[in-house]
Amino acid sequence: xxxxxxxxxxxxxxxxxxxxxxxxxxxxxxxxxxxxxxxxxxxxxxxxxxxxxxxxxxxxxxxxxxxxxxxxxxxxxxxxxxxxxxxxxxxxxxxxxxxxxxxxxxxxxxxxxxxxxxxxxxxxxxxxxxxxxxxxxxxxxxxxxxxxxxxxxxxxxxxxxxxxxxxxxxxxxxxxxxxxxxxxxxxxxxxxxxxxxxxxxxxxxxxxxxxxxxxxxxxxxxxxxxxxxxxxxxxxxxxxxxxxxxxxxxxxxxxxxxxxxxxxxxxxxxxxxxxxxxxxxxxxxxxxxxxxxxxxxxxxxxxxxxxxxxxxxxxxxxxxxxxxxxxxxx
Amino acid sequence: xxxxxxxxxxxxxxxxxxxxxxxxxxxxxxxxxxxxxxxxxxxxxxxxxxxxxxxxxxxxxxxxxxxxxxxxxxxxxxxxxxxxxxxxxxxxxxxxxxxxxxxxxxxxxxxxxxxxxxxxxxxxxxxxxxxxxxxxxxxxxxxxxxxxxxxxxxxxxxxxxxxxxxxxxxxxxxxxxxxxxxxxxxxxxxxxxxxxxxxxxxxxxxxxxxxxxxxxxxxxxxxxxxxxxxxxx
Numbered sequence: 283x284x285x286x287x288x289x290x291x292x293x294x295x296x297x298x299x300x301x302x303x304x305x306x307x308x309x310x311x312x313x314x315x316x317x318x319x320x321x322x323x324x325x326x327x328x329x330x331x332x333x334x335x336x337x338x339x340x341x342x343x344x345x346x347x348x349x350x351x352x353x354x355x356x357x358x359x360x361x362x363x364x365x366x367x368x369x370x371x372x373x374x375x376x377x378x379x380x381x382x383x384x385x386x387x388x389x390x391x392x393x394x395x396x397x398x399x400x401x402x403x404x405x406x407x408x409x410x411x412x413x414x415x416x417x418x419x420x421x422x423x424x425x426x427x428x429x430x431x432x433x434x435x436x437x438x439x440x441x442x443x444x445x446x447x448x449x450x451x452x453x454x455x456x457x458x459x460x461x462x463x464x465x466x467x468x469x470x471x472x473x474x475x476x477x478x479x480x481x482x483x484x485x486x487x488x489x490x491x492x493x494x495x496x497x498x499x500x501x502x503x504x505x506x507x508x509x510x511x512x513x514x515x516x517x518x519x520x521x522x523x524x525x526x527x528x529x530x531x532x533x534x535x536x537x538x539x540x541x542x543x544x545x546x547x548x549x550x551x552x553x554x555x556x557x558x559x560x561x562x563x564x565x566x567x568x569x570x571x572x573x574x575x576x577x578x579x580x581x582x583x584x585x586x587x588x589x590x591x592x593x594x595x596x597x598x599x600x601x602x603x604x605x606x607x608x609x610x611x612x
Numbered sequence: 613x614x615x616x617x618x619x620x621x622x623x624x625x626x627x628x629x630x631x632x633x634x635x636x637x638x639x640x641x642x643x644x645x646x647x648x649x650x651x652x653x654x655x656x657x658x659x660x661x662x663x664x665x666x667x668x669x670x671x672x673x674x675x676x677x678x679x680x681x682x683x684x685x686x687x688x689x690x691x692x693x694x695x696x697x698x699x700x701x702x703x704x705x706x707x708x709x710x711x712x713x714x715x716x717x718x719x720x721x722x723x724x725x726x727x728x729x730x731x732x733x734x735x736x737x738x739x740x741x742x743x744x745x746x747x748x749x750x751x752x753x754x755x756x757x758x759x760x761x762x763x764x765x766x767x768x769x770x771x772x773x774x775x776x777x778x779x780x781x782x783x784x785x786x787x788x789x790x791x792x793x794x795x796x797x798x799x800x801x802x803x804x805x806x807x808x809x810x811x812x813x814x815x816x817x818x819x820x821x822x823x824x825x826x827x828x829x830x831x832x833x834x835x836x837x838x839x840x841x842x843x844x845x
Contacts (some may be wrong), residue, residue, distance in 0.1 A: 333745055341751070351747035353764050362748030362760070404749075 284309060286411055288440050290328050291336045293465075298322040300329065300465045302359035305406040307411065307441050312434070313362030313454030314473065315445045319525070323445040324415055330443060331413050343407035347415040347445070351388035356381065360403050372406035378432055393420040401429070405436045405586055412442040415585040418451050427520075427609050430454040449477070453494050453531050454609050461485050474492040477531075477572075478578050485562055490532050493578055499528040499610070506550075507608045514572040517550040518606025528610050535603035537579035539569060539589060553577070557595045567591075571599050627822060634796060639823060641674070642800040645713055646781045647769075649720035653776040656721075657728020658769060662758040664729060676733065678699075680725035687719075691786030694719050698790065711792040719786035720827030722774040731772030735765040738773075764770020770839040774832055781828055 287307040293300040301324040307313055315323045327495045328334045331344035335356055351359050360376055361369045376384070379398040391399065397420040404412065418426050430451055444455045454458055455504060456565055460470040461480075469481045470515030474494035482485035497511030499522035509530040522528040542554065562568075567586050569579045577599055581591075589597070664675060691782060696702055698710040709715040739747075739761060747757055762769050784802035790797035801824040808817035 328745075333748055346745045346749055347740065348742040348745075350740070350743045352743070352746075352760060353766070361621040363752050415664075443811065 284445045300325045313456045314440045314452040317462035321462040342411035343404050343409040344413045345404040352397050355383035371403050375402040394418040423493045443573045495530045516612050517603040518608040520608030522610040532606040534578045534580035538600045540598040544598050550603045552600040619814040623818035626819035649717050649780045650777045652721040653728040658722030658732050661729040661732025664731035679730045683730045688785035711783045715790040716787045719790045722778040726778050728774045734808045735768030736761045760761040774835045803843035
């Protein structure tokens with residue numbers, strides 16, 4: 283795919299500084315910029331938005347980290363800078379996000395409502411590139427997956443750069459993910475790969491070791507949903523439409539490793555596989571088990587010793603379904 | 613104390629007696645000159661102040677210094693310069709404006725414009741960074757961006773209008789020089805006060821002063837009402 287955006291971003295005087303060589307955004311790509319506070323994510327996206335005039339950049343729709351509600355009604359705020367088609371679209375997105383009373387004074391909105399107004403107006407813009415700085419920061423935890431899903435769908439075929447430091451948001455919103463630390467991009471790749479295989483301890487420390495399995499929602503049982511990712515069926519909590527794409531996510535620390543042939547107790551997710559790698563992760567060990575798909579587990583050195591974990595050993599891996607989050611895809 | 617009370621009684625008497633025949637003409641002239649001059653200051657000063665406050669350009673700081681200095685320009689100096697420009701034989705002498713109300717409007721607008729520019733620039737420039745960033749993100753045409761910014765800081769811009777009006781209505785030096793305080797033609801409340809004081813007609817002078825204060829009160833009450841009405845939202 284051709285690059286929509288390709289530039290070097292050097293902003294040595296910034297606080298935080300940014301030094302990214304060959305930043306690239308492909309057509310239709312949804313790239314998550316992930317990293318801790320102060321890593322330079324917002325500075326980078328401001329350069330991409332042209333707010334910090336550091337490099338010539340193409341026009342982009344930009345959602346600032348702290349969206350501002352101007353004096354006037356919600357409707358007026360929703361429609362700033364939009365064409366008449368954009369206005370119609372903004373109202374549709376706003377309605378989808380649950381904003382109904384557009385006659386209210388915008389200043390009276392809660393943080394989450396104001397954020398929704400800002401999301402609707404940025405998604406209604408016509409630019410081919412969309413830049414979102416922490417779009418879900420002010421949205422209530424329980425609404426985040428839904429709002430993220432709406433953003434994802436409304437982005438459509440446009441390319442986007444999305445800043446976040448939340449793993450769930452990253453998994454829902456991004457195809458690719460770039461991890462930023464100290465102003466540099468230290469790892470870039472598909473979201474699932476970065477979560478499953480951080481290049482080093484510093485990245486692992488930032489992303490937390492997580493498993494993201496991408497597949498299709500297969501079955502629903504109460505509030506549990508299963509996702510088929512290759513040969514693997516993973517059960518988790520969440521909502522997804524059967525047959526549509528879905529992602530299952532769980533942290534490495536929620537994975538239990540048992541000796542081969544063990545009973546699996548109450549865990550719905552229990553798979554047999556072979557250990558592929560054992561790495562040190564600070565005081566813990568990161569174990570990669572191939573169960574038809576690589577699954578990452580974080581264990582204590584004591585547990586590893588008791589199990590005699592060596593590369594190639596056959597083990598049973600189990601994860602409680604309640605520790606797995608399932609989110610509907612596009 | 614007795615003297616002051618006597619003057620006060622004379623002033624009240626003058627007020628109730630209608631201040632002699634030319635009060636109406638003086639108040640009328642004062643009002644329209646002040647309103648037109650303030651109007652010019654608003655039309656010229658608010659856009660320029662917005663550009664100065666929002667814009668990022670090299671001369672921004674130097675221009676701000678000049679504007680702030682002009683805000684404190686002595687009216688007599690402004691009047692003198694304008695007199696020289698409008699004098700017969702001066703560059704604009706052929707316009708024949710000297711000692712006419714339009715020259716007085718010009719003098720007052722000259723004094724009020726820097727105030728409108730300076731206070732608007734300070735108000736708009738003081739927008740929070742998040743508001744400026746969001747404004748930039750809208751990619752609005754320049755004039756629309758300025759209009760949104762002014763509306764956002766309207767109470768402060770309303771204050772700029774009030775300050776410009778206050779400068780204009782209370783000013784005496786410049787209108788005296790370019791207007792000449794000609795009875796029935798270019799006499800306004802401030803120059804009338806000077807005139808009556810010189811002739812030791814203190815009661816009469818004070819009465820004009822009360823009328824002047826009353827006018828300022830009415831206009832400022834209007835502006836303040838608009839400020840509060842909107843900042844409640």
